[in-house]
Amino acid sequence: DTEVTQTPKHLVMGMTNKKSLKCEQHMGHRAMYWYKQKAKKPPELMFVYSYEKLSINESVPSRFSPECPNSSLLNLHLHALQPEDSALYLCASSRKWGENEKLFFGSGTQLSVL
Amino acid sequence: GESVGLHLPTLSVQEGDNSIINCAYSNSASDYFIWYKQESGKGPQFIIDIRSNMDKRQGQRVTVLLNKTVKHLSLQIAATQPGDSAVYFCAEADQTGANNLFFGTGTRLTVIP
Numbered sequence: 001d002t003e004v005t006q007t008p009k010h011l012v013m014g015m016t017n018k019k020s021l022k023c024e025q026h027m028g029h030r031a032m033y034w035y036k037q038k039a040k041k042p043p044e045l046m047f048v049y050s051y052e053k054l055s056i057n058e059s060v061p062s063r064f065s066p067e068c069p070n071s072s073l074l075n076l077h078l079h080a081l082q083p084e085d086s087a088l089y090l091c092a093s094s095r096k097w098g099e100n101e102k103l104f105f106g107s108g109t110q111l112s113v114l
Numbered sequence: 115g116e117s118v119g120l121h122l123p124t125l126s127v128q129e130g131d132n133s134i135i136n137c138a139y140s141n142s143a144s145d146y147f148i149w150y151k152q153e154s155g156k157g158p159q160f161i162i163d164i165r166s167n168m169d170k171r172q173g174q175r176v177t178v179l180l181n182k183t184v185k186h187l188s189l190q191i192a193a194t195q196p197g198d199s200a201v202y203f204c205a206e207a208d209q210t211g212a213n214n215l216f217f218g219t220g221t222r223l224t225v226i227p
Contacts, residue, residue, distance in 0.1 A: 004157075042203055042217030043158065056214065090157050100146035100165065100207050103215060105157030 004106035006091050012112045015081060021109045023074040023091030029104070031097035032074040034066060035090040037108070043090055049074060050097035081113045126224045133191040135221045137204035142185060146207035148215065149178060149189045153200045161189070161202075191223075199225045 004025045013019050023032065031050050035043035048056035049068040063085075065077040074091055088108040094101040127133045139147070145166035150158035162173045164180050164187075171178050177190040187204050201222050205215040 006157075040220075042220055044217075045214055048214070092157075100163075102148055102160050102163055103158075104160065105150075107155070107157045 004091055004093055004104050006089075006106035006109050008109055009107065010110045010112075012114060013078065013081065014114050015083070017081075018077070018079045020078065021076040021089055021091075021111075023076075023106055024072055025093045025104070026072055027093065027095075027104070028071075029093035029095055030071060031094045031101070032068060033092040033094075033103065034064075034074070034076050035092060035105075037088040037090055039087075047076075048097060055097060078111075081111075083113050086111055086113045123219065124222045124224070126226055127194050129194060129196060129225050129227050131194055133189075133194045133198070133223060135189045135191075135202050135204075135223065137187040137189075137218050139185050139187065139204075139206050139218075141206065142182070144206045147178070147180065147187050148205045148207075149176075149187075150203045150205060150217075151198075151200045152203065152220075158203060194223075194225050196225045196227055199223055 007022045011019060033048050034046040036046050037043040045058050046060045047066045052068045052071060063080050067075040088110050090108045091106045092103040094103045148163040149161040151161050152158045162171060162176050162178050164171045164178045166182060169180050175192045179188045189202060191198055201220045203220045204218045207215055
């Protein structure tokens with residue numbers, strides 16, 4: 001299994017809603033990432049987890065809350081988002097963090113905030 | 115942070131021709147580079163990578179060239195096919211020792227049948 005699986009594929013939410021994005025990989029990777037990608041822009045790093053511990057938070061607003069329940073799962077909890085948070089949210093994994101390892105990406109969750 | 119940029123935002127090539135996508139980077143200390151392909155509605159897909167101790171690396175129909183002197187990276191696709199139509203990103207690994215990838219702007223490749 002060489003896939004990173006993200007659910008849901010599409011999500012529409014209001015500014016007062018609470019929702020969660022989910023990501024799963026079974027490649028035995030110990031580093032997992034959240035990226036945000038606006039239309040026609042490159043992906044931008046949000047968070048990095050290494051061995052289930054948060055290692056990098058790229059100054060992301062607190063309305064985005066990551067969680068890594070175990071080495072295979074990564075969640076992104078959303079609360080009180082703004083319309084400008086609408087974007088494609090990509091999850092990725094790599095064998096480990098801190099080395100030059102290639103990242104494997106999921107297909108993303110297309111989020112629309114109304 | 116590092117600046118990773120592409121020279122051309124769009125590229126159109128005839129099917130069967132070779133494609134060359136260019137990328138410039140500004141951090142001379144960077145030592146790891148990756149090319150990703152992103153099709154519409156999908157996440158970035160790894161194509162090929164190269165470390166700074168190399169100047170050329172070949173894969174299946176793809177070749178990456180690295181010129182550290184002018185901080186330039188290129189992706190060559192041989193015998194371009196319609197399925198190669200996508201946005202191509204070069205990415206540069208952060209040199210703090212972390213695996214933080216910084217992506218370039220992206221080039222949209224369109225293959226004309």
